[in-house]
Amino acid sequence: MTAREWLALAGWIALCVGVGLIGGLATSADTAWFAALRKPSWNPPSWVFAPVWTTLYVTMGVAAWLVWRRRSRKTALWLFAVQLALNFTWSFIFFSAREIALAFAEIVVLWAFIAATIIAFSRVDRRAAWLMVPYLAWVSFAAVLNGTIVRLN
Secondary structure, three states, X not given: OOHHHHHHHHHHHXXXXXXXXXXHHHOOXXXXXXXXXXXXXXXXXXXXXXXXXXXXXXXXXXXXXXXXXXXXXXXXXXXXXXXXXXXXXXXXXXXXXXXXXXXXHHHHHHHHHHHHHHHHHHHHOHHHHHHHHHHHHHXXXXXXXXXXXXXXX
């Protein structure tokens, strides 16, 4: 790999992890508001989220980089950018605005854009598509959790 490719890889990972870090500022699960919400018994402890999301953001960055390296990438990277923006927005809707029902609607849209991104990535680089699958699985779990929190509250 060239120095440019290494730099691009680092940039894609930094972008994704940076989105997660900034979004994490809105995600203070230790607030009295969040603690007061009724949650299902299968709600993971708060400490689980940071390592899971960090891993997912790194794999998302690698996936985007794999696609970026190819010629026919415009649509795939556009979809990636949209889903990343939706991912970023969810934390602010749920935690900062405390609009849990709106956050549920938003995560459903996010899920659809992740699925579309995976399909688009598969047409460019199948490895990139597979790297996005754990992210879709986690967001699927998060959507069910968000929906359950809406129902319980």
